Amino acid sequence: MPIHFRYCTLLALLIQVLLLAACAAPGQTRDEQRQHIQQTEREVLDALYRLKPDLRGDVAKAPGYAVFSNVNVNLLLASASTGYGVAVSGSGERTYMKMGEVGVGLGFGVKDFRALFVFDSPAVMNRFVEHGWSFGGHADAAAKAQDKGVAVGGEVVADGMRVYQLTESGIALQATLKGTKYWKDSALNFD
Numbered sequence: 001m002p003i004h005f006r007y008c009t010l011l012a013l014l015i016q017v018l019l020l021a022a023c024a025a026p027g028q029t030r031d032e033q034r035q036h037i038q039q040t041e042r043e044v045l046d047a048l049y050r051l052k053p054d055l056r057g058d059v060a061k062a063p064g065y066a067v068f069s070n071v072n073v074n075l076l077l078a079s080a081s082t083g084y085g086v087a088v089s090g091s092g093e094r095t096y097m098k099m100g101e102v103g104v105g106l107g108f109g110v111k112d113f114r115a116l117f118v119f120d121s122p123a124v125m126n127r128f129v130e131h132g133w134s135f136g137g138h139a140d141a142a143a144k145a146q147d148k149g150v151a152v153g154g155e156v157v158a159d160g161m162r163v164y165q166l167t168e169s170g171i172a173l174q175a176t177l178k179g180t181k182y183w184k185d186s187a188l189n190f191d
Helices: 003-022 031-052 057-059 122-130
Strands: 064-089 093-117 133-145 146-152 154-157 161-183
Touching: 003 057, 003 146, 031 057, 031 064, 057 093, 064 122, 064 161, 093 122, 122 161
Parallel strands: none
Antiparallel strands: 064 093, 093 161, 133 146, 133 161, 154 161
């Protein structure tokens, strides 16, 4: 069997395991998972407000926002990410969500990052919550461990929303073309 076939098979298996295992928020019960997501939401917002104080007013005036926690693994020609988060409407309604991402392109590393989506209209937020698909190119470099290191990220404006990214930890260098799917977490949204 050719080496590249074995590599691709192993990589496909790794991506499947990563996507299936890591989508759920930590916690044994739905309440614990919701609490963890809400804690992550507060931490991300606090960190971004410290970095960009004007963002607090933008989020308060927005018709909604979403916060996601994501782990990305990139091995040579393929990458995969999984995560979880919450979308919050201007009225405070919360929709818990999951995300998964696969990509192709050069890269190597593991990265743990957080993202904030600020929606420009209720229609954009509704489309994100109900359909949640995103596709695009991505290039970044990050080297950060706890409070040490650097993270290259920032604000991206696309399709009626602004996206802010914080890198929490990890080392990664990648340039990939990725497809990302966001969807409602049926286990956390219904009692």
